[in-house]
Amino acid sequence: MGNICGESMITSKLLKNRAGFEENLRKLIGRPILLIELDVFALPCGCSGITANMRGLEVDDLEVFEPQLMALVKEMASSLEVKPTVTFARLVPGSSIVASLNWRALCSRCYPEFARGEGKMPRPDLYLLQFERRK
Numbered sequence: 562m563g564n565i566c567g568e569s570m571i572t573s574k575l576l577k578n579r580a581g582f583e584e585n586l587r588k589l590i591g592r593p594i595l596l597i598e599l600d601v602f603a604l605p606c607g608c609s610g611i612t613a614n615m616r617g618l619e620v621d622d623l624e625v626f627e628p629q630l631m632a633l634v635k636e637m638a639s640s641l642e643v644k645p646t647v648t649f650a651r652l653v654p655g656s657s658i659v660a661s662l663n664w665r666a667l668c669s670r671c672y673p674e675f676a677r678g679e680g681k682m683p684r685p686d687l688y689l690l691q692f693e694r695r696k
């Protein structure tokens with residue numbers, strides 16, 4: 562696929578991934594799930610990754626569909642060439658609503674913050690899907 566006028570490689574890739582991920586999630590969960598914004602980020606500390614801001618996704622969905630969801634999550638990371646140390650869902654505090662899915666290649670300063678926690682929910686607003694511990 563060549564460049565469409567006004568669209569760079571990265572933006573066309575993002576648009577394609579946003580649409581594809583949303584479609585696959587809808588098929589998997591059987592409800593209208595929205596991926597309202599797909600962002601690639603870099604932080605001053607050295608962390609980088611992708612954020613998918615979601616509407617309509619619940620923690621229950623993560624638990625029930627985890628194996629299938631993980632396949633989609635991994636596909637997105639490899640398609641956007643992100644090698645996440647951690648993949649997690651950020652919840653709206655005090656609720657079961659998933660605000661975003663996050664793929665993050667952790668810097669050495671932020672890594673301990675995640676490594677300290679235990680289980681699927683190291684913090685009440687985090688649901689861990691994947692975490693690669695350093696040896």
Ligand SMILES: [Zn+2]
Pocket residue numbers: 604606607608667668669670671672
């Ligand atoms: Zn960091």
